[in-house]
Amino acid sequence: MSSLREQKIAKKKAEILRSAATVFAEKGYHGTTMEEVAAKLLMTKGSMYYYFKNKDDLLFHCNKMVMDISIQTIQDIIDSDQSPTEKLEKAIKAHIKFATSEKSMFMVMDKPNQNFLDDYLPEILELRSQYDKCFDQILVEGIEKDEFDKVDTKMIRMIILGALNWIQQWYKPEGQLSGEEISEAFAAYLLKMVDKPQN
Amino acid sequence: MSSLREQKIAKKKAEILRSAATVFAEKGYHGTTMEEVAAKLLMTKGSMYYYFKNKDDLLFHCNKMVMDISIQTIQDIIDSDQSPTEKLEKAIKAHIKFATSEKSMFMVMDKPNQNFLDDYLPEILELRSQYDKCFDQILVEGIEKDEFDKVDTKMIRMIILGALNWIQQWYKPEGQLSGEEISEAFAAYLLKMVDKPQN
DNA sequence: TTATTTTTCAAACGCAAATTCAATTAAACA
DNA sequence: TGTTTAATTGAATTTGCGTTTGAAAAATAA
Numbered sequence: 001m002s003s004l005r006e007q008k009i010a011k012k013k014a015e016i017l018r019s020a021a022t023v024f025a026e027k028g029y030h031g032t033t034m035e036e037v038a039a040k041l042l043m044t045k046g047s048m049y050y051y052f053k054n055k056d057d058l059l060f061h062c063n064k065m066v067m068d069i070s071i072q073t074i075q076d077i078i079d080s081d082q083s084p085t086e087k088l089e090k091a092i093k094a095h096i097k098f099a100t101s102e103k104s105m106f107m108v109m110d111k112p113n114q115n116f117l118d119d120y121l122p123e124i125l126e127l128r129s130q131y132d133k134c135f136d137q138i139l140v141e142g143i144e145k146d147e148f149d150k151v152d153t154k155m156i157r158m159i160i161l162g163a164l165n166w167i168q169q170w171y172k173p174e175g176q177l178s179g180e181e182i183s184e185a186f187a188a189y190l191l192k193m194v195d196k197p198q199n
Numbered sequence: 200m201s202s203l204r205e206q207k208i209a210k211k212k213a214e215i216l217r218s219a220a221t222v223f224a225e226k227g228y229h230g231t232t233m234e235e236v237a238a239k240l241l242m243t244k245g246s247m248y249y250y251f252k253n254k255d256d257l258l259f260h261c262n263k264m265v266m267d268i269s270i271q272t273i274q275d276i277i278d279s280d281q282s283p284t285e286k287l288e289k290a291i292k293a294h295i296k297f298a299t300s301e302k303s304m305f306m307v308m309d310k311p312n313q314n315f316l317d318d319y320l321p322e323i324l325e326l327r328s329q330y331d332k333c334f335d336q337i338l339v340e341g342i343e344k345d346e347f348d349k350v351d352t353k354m355i356r357m358i359i360l361g362a363l364n365w366i367q368q369w370y371k372p373e374g375q376l377s378g379e380e381i382s383e384a385f386a387a388y389l390l391k392m393v394d395k396p397q398n
Numbered sequence: 399t400t401a402t403t404t405t406t407c408a409a410a411c412g413c414a415a416a417t418t419c420a421a422t423t424a425a426a427c428a
Numbered sequence: 429t430g431t432t433t434a435a436t437t438g439a440a441t442t443t444g445c446g447t448t449t450g451a452a453a454a455a456t457a458a
Binding site for chain 3: 005033034035045046049054055
């Protein structure tokens with residue numbers, strides 16, 4: 001019916017998720033109160049229950065939003081017409097760009113096991129595993145096309161994603177390192193791991 | 200005076216810290232209750248206040264214990280009589296060994312900003328920075344001795360520690376990958392980042 | 399044994415925070 | 429305009445949990 005109304009609701013939901021992500025990132029899930037999330041939006045906490053079932057639901061949708069975007073981004077890279085080396089580089093840079101420019105959104109995703117009840121956990125874990133597989137795919141392709149050294153793709157993927165995900169722990173938008181600089185350096189150094197030994 | 204008594208208290212404190220670390224690791228700081236920590240030791244939660252001032256104090260001492268051991272270990276490696284390459288390899292392996300064999304202890308240290316009030320935070324951050332500097336030191340030494348490529352030590356350190364610290368997020372003692380395997384693979388691949396280009 | 403100190407416990411306190419709800423206001427619509 | 433529906437509110441409810449406390453039990457000393 002009223003698509004205008006639906007749009008308004010969607011917008012409001014997005015605003016709430018943004019606010020929630022910010023506070024979650026700062027204080028952690030259990031450390032944030034519904035009141036804090038509401039305060040940023042000049043709302044009362046009660047109002048939020050009109051849009052989201054409960055606090056868990058809020059966290060779940062934060063996670064889902066980030067994962068959906070991330071997977072979409074990397075999937076586009078995979079489907080593109082580039083060499084595995086370029087794909088890996090682009091994927092690393094895309095991840096870092098997102099992680100630094102949307103720091104709070106990204107931080108929310110840490111430790112799903114600690115924050116989620118069993119209702120939401122499986123879907124979140126599934127999305128994660130999907131993202132992991134995208135990286136694996138690029139690595140396997142690189143080895144098959146003989147661009148990469150014959151590495152253990154699982155290990156390399158865990159190293160890469162570890163390094164990338166840890167950025168959230170120390171990156172500060174107001175710090176001296178820009179997302180751009182991190183992006184360039186990380187891509188260059190991480191790619192060295194899959195370089196073929198020259199002889 | 201009675202050193203026997205002191206020993207008994209120290210032992211009890213250690214037991215409590217162990218239990219606390221286990222639950223913290225599983226549920227996160229804010230997600231664990233004093234009751235759960237006590238239950239594992241067949242104590243009542245009240246009793247724990249005889250040994251620790253409060254919940255924060257518990258977390259703080261968990262952190263401190265891990266950091267003290269970690270720093271000691273890596274410092275010994277630095278002071279030893281080995282090449283930078285060997286030192287870096289040993290440091291990586293030592294970190295992984297500790298992180299996998301004492302998973303819960305290690306997990307506790309995540310996100311100090313979210314868990315600690317300002318009282319304890321500075322000391323914890325200081326210890327962390329000390330640990331970081333140890334890695335930097337090895338890297339700088341390696342470059343000076345011309346064993347490593349002229350890399351950006353800060354970036355390399357952050358990549359390495361990121362990859363290592365992220366292990367906690369996915370490692371499972373009962374999983375197929377042993378700490379030993381991870382250790383070997385990670386050390387080998389990460390060292391490739393500082394390899395001098397051969398020509 | 400009795401006296402004294404250390405350790406443990408169970409119950410109680412107090413508060414913070416998630417959720418509910420009845421009532422009010424605003425928006426949409428006819 | 430009046431009527432219906434959507435959105436917001438602030439207070440009330442409830443629950444969970446950190447911490448306190450005073451007394452009991454255990455250990456130690458005399």
